[in-house]
Amino acid sequence: MTQQGRRPDESMTLLTSxxxxxxxxxxxxxxxxxxxxxxxxxxxxRTVLVVLLAILTxxxxxxxxxxxxxxxxxxxxxxxxxxxRIEAFQKHASDQEARVAAVSKQVRDYEALALQQSGSADxxxxxxxxxxxxxxxxxxxxxxxxxxxxxxxxxxxGNAGSRPSSDFEQGQVTSGDxxxxxxxLWGAGAEAISINGHRLSSTAAIRFAGRxxxxxxxxxxxxxxxxxxxxxxxxxxxxxxxxxxxYLSELMHQYKIRSSIAAADSLTVPGDSAARxxxxxxxxxxxxxxPPSVPSAxxxxxxxxxxxxxxxxxxxxxxxxxxxxxxxx
Amino acid sequence: MIPxxxxxxxxxxxxxxxxxxxxxxxxxxxxxxxAALDAVFGALRAVLDGIFNDKVFxxxxxxxxxxxxxxxxxxxxxxxxxxxxxxxVVVLGIRIFSNVAAIRRHIFHA
Numbered sequence: 001m002t003q004q005g006r007r008p009d010e011s012m013t014l015l016t017s018x019x020x021x022x023x024x025x026x027x028x029x030x031x032x033x034x035x036x037x038x039x040x041x042x043x044x045x046r047t048v049l050v051v052l053l054a055i056l057t058x059x060x061x062x063x064x065x066x067x068x069x070x071x072x073x074x075x076x077x078x079x080x081x082x083x084x085r086i087e088a089f090q091k092h093a094s095d096q097e098a099r100v101a102a103v104s105k106q107v108r109d110y111e112a113l114a115l116q117q118s119g120s121a122d123x124x125x126x127x128x129x130x131x132x133x134x135x136x137x138x139x140x141x142x143x144x145x146x147x148x149x150x151x152x153x154x155x156x157x158g159n160a161g162s163r164p165s166s167d168f169e170q171g172q173v174t175s176g177d178x179x180x181x182x183x184x185l186w187g188a189g190a191e192a193i194s195i196n197g198h199r200l201s202s203t204a205a206i207r208f209a210g211r212x213x214x215x216x217x218x219x220x221x222x223x224x225x226x227x228x229x230x231x232x233x234x235x236x237x238x239x240x241x242x243x244x245x246x247y248l249s250e251l252m253h254q255y256k257i258r259s260s261i262a263a264a265d266s267l268t269v270p271g272d273s274a275a276r277x278x279x280x281x282x283x284x285x286x287x288x289x290x291p292p293s294v295p296s297a298x299x300x301x302x303x304x305x306x307x308x309x310x311x312x313x314x315x316x317x318x319x320x321x322x323x324x325x326x327x328x329x
Numbered sequence: 330m331i332p333x334x335x336x337x338x339x340x341x342x343x344x345x346x347x348x349x350x351x352x353x354x355x356x357x358x359x360x361x362x363x364a365a366l367d368a369v370f371g372a373l374r375a376v377l378d379g380i381f382n383d384k385v386f387x388x389x390x391x392x393x394x395x396x397x398x399x400x401x402x403x404x405x406x407x408x409x410x411x412x413x414x415x416x417x418v419v420v421l422g423i424r425i426f427s428n429v430a431a432i433r434r435h436i437f438h439a
Contacts, residue, residue: 024371042381044330050383053390054332057365058339062359066343067350152432295358 093218101271104136135201135272139192141229144236148173148181149223151256171255172223175208177247182206182226184244188235190228194269196220201272216272223258232263235306356405357398364393367421370428376424377435397421 009016029043035087054204108131115123143234185193193200198215200206205216212219225282228235239245350358368390375381397417404413 024375024385026377026381026389027371027375027382027383030382030385034382042376042379043383047383049387051335053387054335055339055342057369057390058336058341059343060361060365061352062340063348064362067355068349068358099405203346270339 027051048132053230057181095290136193137200138199138268138271139189139229140266140268142232142265143192143227143229143264144232145262145264145267146181146185146226146228147158147223147258147262148178148226149258171257172211173222175206175211175213177251177257178213178224178226179206181246184239184242184247185226185228185235185245187242188230188238190230190235192269193231194227196225197270199270199272204272227267227269229267229269236261236263355372357401360397360414361394363418363421363425364397365390367424368393368429370425370432374428374431374435377432393421 007013034040034043111127112124115127128137132139150173178195182193182195195206195215198220199220200215207214209219212221213224214220240249248259252259344427368386371389372386375386400417401410401414404410407413
């Protein structure tokens with residue numbers, strides 16, 4: 001920098017050189033040198049060096065873009081895998097249930113046929129009545145729909161569930177609450193009850209596993225819709241002052257658990273697809289003396305007694321385990 | 330045109346090979362990318378000005394990347410890594426802006 005060419009803003013040369021002359025001065029110097037040597041000012045852009053550097057630049061961009069992309073955490077991908085597995089198995093389970101329903105209908109048809117063939121048809125009415133009592137067939141009729149849901153403050157916790165706690169928070173509906181309410185409905189005269197589409201037979205178990213309430217080892221999701229068939233008005237009158245009704249109103253007031261009751265003229269409850277035959281013995285007279293034409297349909301002669309089942313009591317609080325195979329005698 | 334094809338070829342190779350970058354190299358990748366961008370835009374402006382020189386391009390590219398990485402490394406060792414890398418990014422960003430503005434003036438005469 002010569003003495004007479006000093007700029008007044010010389011102290012700011014850093015900023016000015018950065019702003020005013022971003023192009024590398026090497027280009028200008030090289031161009032001047034080439035011009036002095038008689039060559040054209042610029043070299044071609046198609047030399048090997050330039051192409052090589054272009055490839056290197058593209059490679060650098062691609063590598064940087066890929067490695068700097070935020071990757072999903074291991075927990076998120078694991079959760080995704082578990083969710084898809086759960087959905088696949090749930091679909092499998094409902095397919096199997098549909099198969100069970102279809103096949104058991106076939107079995108009933110064969111039973112009726114066998115009874116007719118053996119010459120005595122008056123047990124069909126008894127069988128139908130017993131099937132209704134054993135909750136093996138779907139029923140339709142008037143009744144109540146009770147919807148129970150957790151307190152609104154627990155909604156915000158929806159997806160933060162990485163805490164594997166097995167305690168219920170205060171505002172959540174517990175399996176004990178559902179047991180008390182269902183028993184209250186039975187006591188008020190309900191003829192058939194189902195929760196979220198799962199029929200409650202006399203051996204139904206309402207338990208919990210972790211944070212989910214399970215009915216007969218099948219998990220329920222909120223809100224819990226209890227469908228009770230029977231005389232709607234009479235049931236409501238008997239339910240509300242009973243212990244279960246008072247308990248429910250206490251839950252609503254103290255823990256802000258939401259519940260609502262609605263009467264309807266025609267409700268449907270499905271049959272209990274898990275009803276299994278466990279004990280059978282032939283009657284003493286000659287009915288059924290000829291062996292049934294289908295070996296897989298043991299005669300239901302009045303001994304599908306629900307009390308002989310070997311399931312655990314409905315009030316136990318052990319975590320869910322897969323039901324063991326019980327043999328039919 | 331040929332350099333652009335080379336750039337695309339490099340991108341394709343990078344995406345196809347998908348090399349795993351070692352962890353100690355990862356903090357320098359953003360700085361390297363910005364330094365490379367600065368050299369590329371400087372070369373583009375030189376082409377439009379008519380004074381492109383491939384040797385200058387190569388030297389400026391490599392020296393930019395290496396010096397930027399060195400400054401960041403030095404900053405990490407001294408404990409001012411964040412500030413020095415901010416400085417590097419600011420300077421290179423200003424240079425990129427100026428070069429792009431000159432290119433725009435050349436192309437659009439506006």
